[in-house]
Amino acid sequence: MASNSIRERIGIDKIGPIARRYFVSNGFDGALTGVGITVGAYLSGVPDGFTVIKIGLGGAVGLTTSGVWSVWEIERAEMQAELHDIEEAMLTDLSETQVERDKTSTQVVNALMSGLGPLVGLLLPLIPFLFEGAPLSLFQATLLSVAVTVGVLFTFGAYMSMISRQRWYIAGIRMGLAGIVVAVISIFLPG
Amino acid sequence: MAQIRRLVVDVLKPHEPPVLAFTQQVGDAESIAGINATLLELDKEVQNVKLTIEGEAIDYDAIEALIEDAGGTIHSVDQVVCGEYIVENAPTPQD
Numbered sequence: 001m002a003s004n005s006i007r008e009r010i011g012i013d014k015i016g017p018i019a020r021r022y023f024v025s026n027g028f029d030g031a032l033t034g035v036g037i038t039v040g041a042y043l044s045g046v047p048d049g050f051t052v053i054k055i056g057l058g059g060a061v062g063l064t065t066s067g068v069w070s071v072w073e074i075e076r077a078e079m080q081a082e083l084h085d086i087e088e089a090m091l092t093d094l095s096e097t098q099v100e101r102d103k104t105s106t107q108v109v110n111a112l113m114s115g116l117g118p119l120v121g122l123l124l125p126l127i128p129f130l131f132e133g134a135p136l137s138l139f140q141a142t143l144l145s146v147a148v149t150v151g152v153l154f155t156f157g158a159y160m161s162m163i164s165r166q167r168w169y170i171a172g173i174r175m176g177l178a179g180i181v182v183a184v185i186s187i188f189l190p191g
Numbered sequence: 192m193a194q195i196r197r198l199v200v201d202v203l204k205p206h207e208p209p210v211l212a213f214t215q216q217v218g219d220a221e222s223i224a225g226i227n228a229t230l231l232e233l234d235k236e237v238q239n240v241k242l243t244i245e246g247e248a249i250d251y252d253a254i255e256a257l258i259e260d261a262g263g264t265i266h267s268v269d270q271v272v273c274g275e276y277i278v279e280n281a282p283t284p285q286d
Contacts, residue, residue: 085236086205086236086237086262088236089205089234089235089236089237090203090204090205090236090237090262090264092264094205094262097259097260097261097262098208098216098260098261098262099205099207099208099261099262102207102208
């Protein structure tokens, strides 16, 4: 099938359910951290949008590195355990075979998807702050940022509904709601 | 030396790559004209597959290397047919 061939060519077929989970789970973390940062920064009285972007980028670097690093180590341990089980059953060494290469490529894809999630989840909500000053005030940029985050979360939910075959807008709303909840909590936090 | 025309080997392999991809990969060997993979046994971690390979001049070493690269091992060579044409196993009274 043509669609399958395109998926294979760009490597999407290698993105398995575990990579999807890492992407959405860490993307969720990134997006909600983004809301906390942007709303918190605005309420703390930051002078301009650029400062919010700098704070947000710091968070993005931390979460992305954490996503890639932790999953790389977790998957490495899991891969070695699985390989060891198969080697025990086969009574042979599987180093440098396709089995090992496939597991390593799964490890790479999972780690990258785990890092990509928070990067997308955190960077997109920072975009409105690029326009702070000229067309948007800091308050408007913050509001737009929360809206973008809710949109990102909605997209994550809608995407997951394609797998679970739920109604996409229900799944999207369930995820998107989290962005609003975090924004409201951030507003009422002391200080 | 006489050319190998048919080879039947007993292979132990992990579940991944699946039998379909595994057979296609081994079948890509230049010396193979046709290949049949039959699943004999399915275990928790491994599969036992019988490979029947035919060709004009089968290169055993190349096939063994392809099988091992795919994570499999040849447990036994169960049938070898060499020569100008394929000679089938002749039934004898003992059979």
